[in-house]
Amino acid sequence: xxxxxxxxxxxxxxxxxxxxxxxxxxxxxxxxxxxxxxxxxxxxxxxxxxxxxxxxxxxxxxxxxxxxxxxxxxxxxxxxxxxxxxxxxxxxxxxxxxxxxxxxxxxxxxxxxxxxxxxxxxxxxxxxxxxxxxxxxxxxxxxxxxxxxxxxxxxxxxxxxxxxxxxxxxxxxxxxxxxxxxxxxxxxxxxxxxxxxxxxxxxxxxxxxxxxxxxxxxxxxxxxxxxxxxxxxxxxxxxxxxxxxxxxxxxxxxxxxxxxxxxxxxxxxxxxxxxxxxxxxxxxxxxxxxxxxxxxxxxxxxxxxxxxx
Numbered sequence: 252x253x254x255x256x257x258x259x260x261x262x263x264x265x266x267x268x269x270x271x272x273x274x275x276x277x278x279x280x281x282x283x284x285x286x287x288x289x290x291x292x293x294x295x296x297x298x299x300x301x302x303x304x305x306x307x308x309x310x311x312x313x314x315x316x317x318x319x320x321x322x323x324x325x326x327x328x329x330x331x332x333x334x335x336x337x338x339x340x341x342x343x344x345x346x347x348x349x350x351x352x353x354x355x356x357x358x359x360x361x362x363x364x365x366x367x368x369x370x371x372x373x374x375x376x377x378x379x380x381x382x383x384x385x386x387x388x389x390x391x392x393x394x395x396x397x398x399x400x401x402x403x404x405x406x407x408x409x410x411x412x413x414x415x416x417x418x419x420x421x422x423x424x425x426x427x428x429x430x431x432x433x434x435x436x437x438x439x440x441x442x443x444x445x446x447x448x449x450x451x452x453x454x455x456x457x458x459x460x461x462x463x464x465x466x467x468x469x470x471x472x473x474x475x476x477x478x479x480x481x482x483x484x485x486x487x488x489x490x491x492x493x494x495x496x497x498x499x500x501x502x503x504x505x506x507x508x509x510x511x512x513x514x515x516x517x518x519x520x521x522x523x524x525x526x527x528x529x530x531x532x533x534x535x536x537x538x539x540x541x542x543x544x545x546x547x548x549x550x551x552x553x554x555x556x557x558x559x560x
Contacts (some may be wrong), residue, residue, distance in 0.1 A: 262473075263469055263472065263473050263542055264541050265469065265541055268473065271364075271365075272364065272365045272366060275366045275368065275369040278459045278462060279368060279369050282376075282459060285456070287456070289379060289386070289449070290382075292452065293383075293445060293448045293449065294445070295386065297444065297445065303442060304328055304331045305391065305446050306332075306334055306338075306436065307432075307441070308331065308441075310432055310436075310527060311330055311331050312334060312518045312521075313504075313517065313518060313521075314524070315521065316518065316521050316523075316524075317517060318513065318514060326507055326508065329507045330503065330504075330507045332391050333391075333393050333503040333507055334499060336387070336391045336393040336503075337503050338429065338432075339384035339385070339387050339388050340388060340397060340500070341497055341498065342381075342384050344403070344497075346377045346381050346384075347381065348409070348421075349422055349425065350377050352418040353374055356415060356418065356467075373459070373460055373463060376459075376460065380452075380456070383449055383452065383453075387446070393506070394506065396503065402497050406493075409421065409486065409490060413486060414475065414479045414482055414486070415467075415471050415479075416471035416475050416479060416480065417479075417483040417486045419464045420487040420490075420539065421486070421490045423461065423465065423535055423538075423539075424487065424490060424532075425494065426461055426464070427532070427535040428498075428531040428535070429531075430454060430457050431532075432531060433450035433453055433454050434454055437450040471483075472544065480543070481547075483544065483549075484546055484549030484550075485552070487544055487549060488552025488553050489552060491552060491556040491559075492555060494556070495557050495558055501514070501515050528557055529557070532558040536559050545559070
């Protein structure tokens with residue numbers, strides 16, 4: 252795959268690059284028409300419905316493992332609730348990182364540009380999403396599930412040293428796998444209405460965020476200096492390894508009465524779980540491969556994360 256570089260470059264392996272301002276104007280128009288206030292949009296006081304799931308069972312980490320087959324339906328549903336809260340906790344951690352990366356991205360840019368105005372609009376979206384996820388955790392009556400201290404501090408380091416293309420690669424990693432899962436969740440009538448509502452809002456608004464990040468990453472991988480592109484490949488591979496491990500907090504197993512060590516081991520050995528994670532990441536990894544991110548040591552790191560077949 253060949254990428255044209257230089258100040259006049261207007262094309263990559265996917266075709267002509269789109270004008271940043273035109274993309275931002277379309278996204279701003281969509282934001283004006285399709286943005287939501289979760290506090291007003293969702294019925295937070297409605298009781299949960301008996302026997303309904305909080306996450307599709309096929310997406311629950313232990314699905315189709317030997318341990319899953321020994322669990323009662325009630326315990327499986329309870330695990331789905333804790334995993335939904337764990338993913339919401341992960342989403343808050345990631346979106347706080349993303350908001351800081353977006354602020355860094357626009358720091359030196361004209362505040363009157365549509366590109367900057369859309370970034371600020373996205374930050375508004377992410378603020379609402381973080382509050383929405385926090386409220387869901389509270390409504391589920393589960394603990395908050397923070398990432399490990401190691402991953403928390405790696406996130407702090409990453410948002411300090413990340414290049415601009417690295418920031419947008421990480422943005423897509425954090426958004427697209429969860430988006431794939433949520434697109435399966437919000438139309439699923441087995442799922443609690445509140446969870447379906449939360450995922451519907453997130454899917455609609457995140458579609459704009461993904462478009463913005465993809466278009467900007469294409470520009471960055473064409474125009475960034477070689478050292479920056481190489482650094483992006485390495486940091487994205489490391490972030491893929493962190494993200495894949497952080498996707499499920501092992502404490503969820505303890506909190507539903509399971510042996511944590513045994514559950515973690517069975518998830519690690521689960522072919523179904525590996526297929527779920529790779530399916531969720533495939534659209535993203537195909538895109539990153541096309542634009543030259545998945546190369547060399549970085550590609551090997553992506554493979555070791557389990558997200559790339």
